[in-house]
Amino acid sequence: MSDVTQQAAQAASDTALAKIATSMSVGGGGTAFIGGLTLNEFAMVFGMVVGLLGLCLQAYQTLHKRRVYMAEYKAIEQKSKREEEEHRAKMGMYQ
Structure with a gap:
């Protein structure tokens, strides 16, 4: 694979991981809030x-x-x- 293709794949992977991490943080925070009540x-x-x-x-x-x-x-x-x-x-x- 070329260098540009690897960078594009890395950027897409980073974006997907960031989205998953954000969703997990929000979901975990919401669960902790509801569970703490x-x-x-x-x-x-x-x-x-x-x-x-x-x-x-x-x-x-x-x-x-x-x-x-x-x-x-x-x-x-x-x-x-x-x-x-x-x-x-x-x-x-x-x-």
Whole structure:
């Protein structure tokens, strides 16, 4: 094999090994973290995650309701304005 081919093979091997090492480090750290928790601590973390998800859902729901309310409010204002203009036009016919 030529020198360039050997260098390319070495670089590919180093990249693959680095990726495997990173995956093993992350996996090992995650396992150590989960394994280090007792049942009560795990329940506490799970409860905090569920609480945060509930808070996010509630915030989204509130924002969605506000958007719907504002759209309805604008539609009602436009309808009221249109009816007022029609009324003025009709009353203008009698003058």
